[in-house]
Amino acid sequence: MLAKDYNNSMKKFEQLRHAMIAFEKGNSKHIQHFLKVYEFAHIICSEDQVDPLTTQIVESAALVHDIGINTCLEKYQSSAGHLQEKEGPSLAIQMMEEIGYDPEFIYRVAYLVGHHHSYDEIDGLDYQILIEADFLVNMYEEAYSQEQIESVYQKIFRTKTGKYLCETMYL
Numbered sequence: 001m002l003a004k005d006y007n008n009s010m011k012k013f014e015q016l017r018h019a020m021i022a023f024e025k026g027n028s029k030h031i032q033h034f035l036k037v038y039e040f041a042h043i044i045c046s047e048d049q050v051d052p053l054t055t056q057i058v059e060s061a062a063l064v065h066d067i068g069i070n071t072c073l074e075k076y077q078s079s080a081g082h083l084q085e086k087e088g089p090s091l092a093i094q095m096m097e098e099i100g101y102d103p104e105f106i107y108r109v110a111y112l113v114g115h116h117h118s119y120d121e122i123d124g125l126d127y128q129i130l131i132e133a134d135f136l137v138n139m140y141e142e143a144y145s146q147e148q149i150e151s152v153y154q155k156i157f158r159t160k161t162g163k164y165l166c167e168t169m170y171l
């Protein structure tokens with residue numbers, strides 16, 4: 001990637017991170033959640049040597065993946081996965097359009113936001129890594145049992161570094 005392109009995409013990423021922190025003002029739990037999911041996604045992409053575009057998509061999706069939760073709680077008094085998948089994409093699209101992301105990039109990130117609870121529809125490495133990073137955080141935040149962790153590890157984890165992180169922290 002050219003230095004100019006890299007600087008531009010970093011600037012957009014920083015704006016997105018800033019916008020998400022502002023969006024979750026007062027909700028430290030949500031802010032800490034998406035920052036941790038982002039960091040694990042970043043580690044997986046970096047150590048598995050994932051290509052730059054996929055890495056950018058995963059890292060951006062990690063920041064915005066739970067953007068629909070607040071709307072779901074207001075509208076349905078529930079943050080069930082399928083409701084988040086319904087409400088999240090349009091909010092992510094709006095935020096990323098305001099920052100000036102490419103439509104194609106926004107489309108894929110919104111798709112991931114709209115599918116991040118659909119574990120049987122994984123159709124790409126970006127999707128795979130987002131799901132793994134989210135589980136790495138949720139296992140801790142939601143205090144999964146050892147049995148649950150082992151089951152998710154077997155059924156979901158595929159990347160070398162995602163597996164390594166899961167084993168190192170929980171198994």
Ligand SMILES: [Fe+2]
Nearest residue numbers: 037065066134
């Ligand atoms: Fe999440």
